Amino acid sequence: MNKMEKALAELGTMDELSARKSSIHSLHAGAKLLVTVAYIVIVMSFHKYDLSGLIPMLLWPVLLFQISGIPVRTCFYKLRIVLPLVMAVGLFNPFFDREIILRVGSLSVSGGVISMLTLMLKGVLCLMASFLLVATTPFDRICAALRAVHFPKTLVTLLLLTYRYVGVLTRELAVMTEAYHLRAPGQKGIHISAWGSFLGQLLLRSMDRAQEIYAAMLLRGYDREFRYAAERRFAMKDVAYTLIGVSLFLLLRFVNVSGLLGSLFVR
Amino acid sequence: MIEFKKVSFAYETGKEVIRDLSFTIRGGEAVGLIGANGAGKSTVMKLLLGLLFGEGEIISAGLRLDKANLPLIRRKTGFILQDSDDQMFMPTVYDDMMFAPLNYGMTKEEAERRVDEVLERLELQALKHSYNHKLSGGEKKMAAIATILAMEPETILMDEPTAALDPYNRRLIIRRINGLSQTKLIASHDLDMILDTCERVILLSEGRIAADGKAEEVLRDKALLEANHLELPLSLSRR
Ligand SMILES: Nc1ncnc2c1ncn2[C@@H]1O[C@H](COP(=O)(O)OP(=O)(O)O)[C@@H](O)[C@H]1O
Numbered sequence: 106m107n108k109m110e111k112a113l114a115e116l117g118t119m120d121e122l123s124a125r126k127s128s129i130h131s132l133h134a135g136a137k138l139l140v141t142v143a144y145i146v147i148v149m150s151f152h153k154y155d156l157s158g159l160i161p162m163l164l165w166p167v168l169l170f171q172i173s174g175i176p177v178r179t180c181f182y183k184l185r186i187v188l189p190l191v192m193a194v195g196l197f198n199p200f201f202d203r204e205i206i207l208r209v210g211s212l213s214v215s216g217g218v219i220s221m222l223t224l225m226l227k228g229v230l231c232l233m234a235s236f237l238l239v240a241t242t243p244f245d246r247i248c249a250a251l252r253a254v255h256f257p258k259t260l261v262t263l264l265l266l267t268y269r270y271v272g273v274l275t276r277e278l279a280v281m282t283e284a285y286h287l288r289a290p291g292q293k294g295i296h297i298s299a300w301g302s303f304l305g306q307l308l309l310r311s312m313d314r315a316q317e318i319y320a321a322m323l324l325r326g327y328d329r330e331f332r333y334a335a336e337r338r339f340a341m342k343d344v345a346y347t348l349i350g351v352s353l354f355l356l357l358r359f360v361n362v363s364g365l366l367g368s369l370f371v372r
Numbered sequence: 373m374i375e376f377k378k379v380s381f382a383y384e385t386g387k388e389v390i391r392d393l394s395f396t397i398r399g400g401e402a403v404g405l406i407g408a409n410g411a412g413k414s415t416v417m418k419l420l421l422g423l424l425f426g427e428g429e430i431i432s433a434g435l436r437l438d439k440a441n442l443p444l445i446r447r448k449t450g451f452i453l454q455d456s457d458d459q460m461f462m463p464t465v466y467d468d469m470m471f472a473p474l475n476y477g478m479t480k481e482e483a484e485r486r487v488d489e490v491l492e493r494l495e496l497q498a499l500k501h502s503y504n505h506k507l508s509g510g511e512k513k514m515a516a517i518a519t520i521l522a523m524e525p526e527t528i529l530m531d532e533p534t535a536a537l538d539p540y541n542r543r544l545i546i547r548r549i550n551g552l553s554q555t556k557l558i559a560s561h562d563l564d565m566i567l568d569t570c571e572r573v574i575l576l577s578e579g580r581i582a583a584d585g586k587a588e589e590v591l592r593d594k595a596l597l598e599a600n601h602l603e604l605p606l607s608l609s610r611r
């Protein structure tokens with residue numbers, strides 16, 4: 106199996122993960138969507154130096170990984186391409202913000218380092234939360250939930266097609282790299298002189314394919330509503346999940362939990 | 373019923389690929405649409421489904437093809453795409469089969485019953501909960517047919533249904549096609565398959581009809597076929 110086929114198989118397993126059964130999987134997509142959005146908003150709202158306040162927010166994804174049975178490894182393995190990008194965001198902070206704001210023994214830490222770490226952690230937390238949503242909820246259900254709260258049809262359809270398009274893109278890429286290597290045996294990677302035409306081809310071919318898929322959807326009654334992915338009604342457990350999630354986030358955000366714990370142990 | 377009345381069509385690139393095309397297919401007929409690569413077979417199907425619009429008049433599923441009738445026409449017409457990967461866009465066979473019935477307002481229980489009934493008819497029960505990306509080419513084609521039958525269409529259009537299938541799966545598909553009672557239009561250059569499944573053949577050449585008649589007669593015309601980059605079916609050339 107070449108790298109691309111592997112990437113494709115991985116995307117396939119995204120669907121397999123979301124088809125598993127667990128008490129998280131069985132929750133209403135709307136509840137999970139709402140809690141995920143709340144989580145991301147609250148994580149992003151932490152102050153740029155509040156690293157110690159942010160760390161307890163790890164609790165939520167860790168809990169979800171536990172209960173849903175989704176392996177943490179899978180998450181980081183799948184996100185290995187995006188993770189460095191997210192981590193790179195705060196990389197320059199230490200150069201701009203040199204004011205010392207923390208001393209641990211003889212070690213002095215500048216604001217830039219703290220804000221870099223905070224930003225990185227924020228990125229990782231948000232990625233994990235989004236991953237958990239997609240890994241525990243079939244994608245069409247998420248779209249149905251978005252429609253239920255009156256997200257614009259066109260936007261939701263675009264989102265769904267993007268999700269499918271990623272699959273098409275990797276498949277086309279697999280076919281094309283294979284064809285390339287059959288004609289250039291023994292060559293590692295794709296020669297730089299072929300990149301331009303290769304990318305152009307890839308784009309054209311995958312656009313064609315995406316169009317076919319959209320046509321196939323239209324021909325079977327898709328009208329940008331998501332009746333085929335309709336959910337049951339909100340149940341007690343969905344309300345409970347939402348309330349527990351959101352109040353926990355608020356608690357972690359506005360009560361200095363690590364400070365409290367710290368003083369508890371120090372005393 | 374399907375009818376083309378002086379239909380012409382050109383892609384944006386300008387070249388006219390369907391020229392003044394007229395033909396009629398009665399309800400219940402099985403018609404093979406043959407012709408060289410690029411003759412316009414796939415374009416005819418897309419016109420019939422309102423995925424493309426040209427000049428002239430088209431009657432599809434007994435209705436005049438226009439914006440207002442389009443949803444009903446599409447509901448009554450099943451299209452088996454050449455590439456099953458594009459047809460099977462949901463995670464599992466079951467999800468894909470439920471897609472159309474649920475979109476058309478059927479309850480989950482009704483849809484489920486229909487899915488089971490189709491799977492049983494095609495002897496595909498074992499694939500019900502399979503992931504599409506794990507199916508073999510032959511299985512995927514059969515599953516694609518199943519998703520279409522779950523719509524209970526009046527007319528079935530198939531674009532190259534035997535392309536890229538091994539001999540075993542090819543025979544299986546032919547058997548299944550023959551088991552379908554709907555009006556069928558099958559585009560292909562697999563002339564042996566056409567001979568086995570269709571009583572009538574329309575030969576397209578550069579967007580025009582080069583021949584239209586009984587399958588055995590058209591498919592026996594060596595000179596005509598060769599002029600269209602096609603070959604006599606094996607079963608007819610042996611004698
Ligand atoms: N999307 C498109 N844009 C421009 N030209 C196209 C497109 N699709 C097909 N064609 C052209 O239209 C002609 C008929 O194509 P098609 O209907 O796919 O033929 P067939 O299915 O018989 O092989 C060909 O010359 C082809 O190059």
Ligand SMILES: [Mg+2]
Binds near residue numbers: 413414415
């Ligand atoms: Mg074609």
